[in-house]
Amino acid sequence: MMRFTRLAATGLVAGTLACTGPQATVQPEKPVEAQEASPTPPPAPAEAAPTTQGARRFQVPVEYHKLDNGLKVVLSRDSSAPKVAVGVYYNIGFRIEPKDRTGFAHLFEHMMFQGSKNLGKMEFVRLVQANGGVLNGSTRFDFTNYFEIVPSHALETMLWAEADRMRGLAVTQENLVNQQGVVKNEVKVNVLNQPYGGFPWLDMPQLANSNWYNAHNFYGDLEDLDAATLEDVQAFFKTYYAPNNAVVVLVGDFESQQALAWVKKYFSDLPAVPQPPQPDIREPRQEKMKRSEKVDPLAQRPAFALAYHMPPRNSPEYWAMGLLHQILLEGKDSALYQNLVQQKGLTGDVSGGTNLLGNMYNYNGPMLWTLSLFHDADKSPETLLSAIDESIEKVRTSPVDAATLERARIKARSELYGQMEGIFGFGTADLLASFALFDDDPARINRLEDELAKVTPELIQKTAQEYLRPDNRTLLVVKPKS
Structure with a gap:
């Protein structure tokens, strides 16, 4: 199965x-x-x-x-x-x-x-x-x-x-x-x-x-x-x-x-094998917003997703994006949930993150930060996009306050510990293996919180200005066939 x-x-x-x-x-x-x-x-x-x-x-x-x-x-x-x-x-x-x-x-x-x-x-x-x-x-x-x-x-x-x-x-x-x-x-x-x-x-x-x-x-x-x-x-x-x-x-x-x-x-007696050269997996800087539409004959309601290219893994901006995720999208106290769900009633929920097939730590190449939601047919993609921009522009135009940043760090810490405990504690093994494969440094698991602690309000704003800009995103709209 x-x-x-x-x-x-x-x-x-x-x-x-x-x-x-x-x-x-x-x-x-x-x-x-x-x-x-x-x-x-x-x-x-x-x-x-x-x-x-x-x-x-x-x-x-x-x-x-x-x-x-x-x-x-x-x-x-x-x-x-x-x-x-x-x-x-x-x-x-x-x-x-x-x-x-x-x-x-x-x-x-x-x-x-x-x-x-x-x-x-x-x-x-x-x-x-x-x-x-x-x-x-x-x-x-x-x-x-x-x-x-x-x-x-x-x-x-x-x-x-x-x-x-x-x-x-x-x-x-x-x-x-x-x-x-x-x-x-x-x-x-x-x-x-x-x-x-x-x-x-x-x-x-x-x-x-x-x-x-x-x-x-x-x-x-x-x-x-x-x-x-x-x-x-x-x-x-x-x-x-x-x-x-x-x-x-x-x-x-x-x-x-x-x-x-x-x-x-x-x-120990298994022989080593020469490995082929790694292909170039770099992504060019996106300079224009992309938009796609998909008709789903089995869907009952429209769906909406937005993705932004992430900063390079382990860069200062990468850690800042980890905290931006907590501020904007993680939990019911997040800016997007409060705006789209609680205040405007545009959707029942909004979710997403970095690396939907894992977490922000266990990958080693270009990645997307993605958010998605389902909505009623009377809510247009333009209305949703406008509300999302309203929340994102706040972190792009001014530094976050100290209380917001500290709450984001606490949430990121809680999420990290939850990942480590996942599947009967196997999450710890997953991070150790990833850091050994990608960084030759499994002990890095004990420095993740230190990296998050280095992030300043100014770095968060700088990261949002570059990586959460409209030209760096792709919009996907799913429509029911009917």
Whole structure:
């Protein structure tokens, strides 16, 4: 069964791919069921530490290692419960999948559950369930991940199983044809035959971006899915599912020395594979507002979405946009909710954020900040746009006050902690793996609040002036066919 989830401040939200992206989720059945680098010295047991605002901050223990074959290993010990989250992340997402093979990265993710050298088809799933665990896999913009959450005593078994499918996936023509059918049906169910299918998570990147790598249909055109060959799958696996293109992250109740020894035992003999040059995924500066209209024969009400190109990841403006999101869009105290819902009654809700397929931290390329809403037919897109501009222009024309900025920081901090706790605490593993893959620095997880604390009212206004300007946005209007 396929389902999609989002790590959100409110916890685990289940729904469509709109929440996170192509994702293979296996729900447990009813019970039956370069040279090794010096590790970052492990900090003292997790404890609260002061922040610049005088609040207290949780410190995530981080140990970071690299095996001789290039595999990155992140260990974060947490003995509060006898469980362990095991994540294996590969530095390949749908953003850079082969041209004329849209949806290929997602298709391949499905193939990873079809058997490996020592585990037959779906035996990996049964192994996790038999040990009382849950598992999942997903394809995102910049990575594909697989994870299990199991009782601590099953850790070695999970490491063996993950190494087994990294070592040799059992790829057959029969399995390929079967999974092509599964993914095509998934596209039909979640997009083609669904009211508002693809709105705005799949539609907007294709409309707002100019570079093919950021703008193609990452869920997959049906013809492209059919065109994938066994040779394509084998070459993709050999290239990208290599230890030097991956990170293993463990979060939970384990002894670090023993856990690292198990990782070395099962992964160290896997050979490194030369990686192809990364394509240019940069986006040009948008100089003119884009506008698109989509007729949805299954929709009952009109829908409206607006997307702005984000500042470069990790730039000062990036952090300012994180707080602008809190000020403008996050929660019922946000400026857009107050204006559009409470004061003008133009919609019942307005939502969105940075990276609708994850969060503002777990991506590594051009990204959009998107807001969307549903409305009655007597409310025109022009009326909605005018009300949105009314709220956004306030942060563009004058600095935010100190109280607003402090509230935004508190909300951002709460959202971050909610993401870390998401899916039984797996959110912490997700951030550690992302920072290891993209920054070679998983300990960055403990500096996120510091970066938010550096943001000033002047930087927020400067960021809003450049990145929330009308020329930097794309408008999508969805109309019912009737």
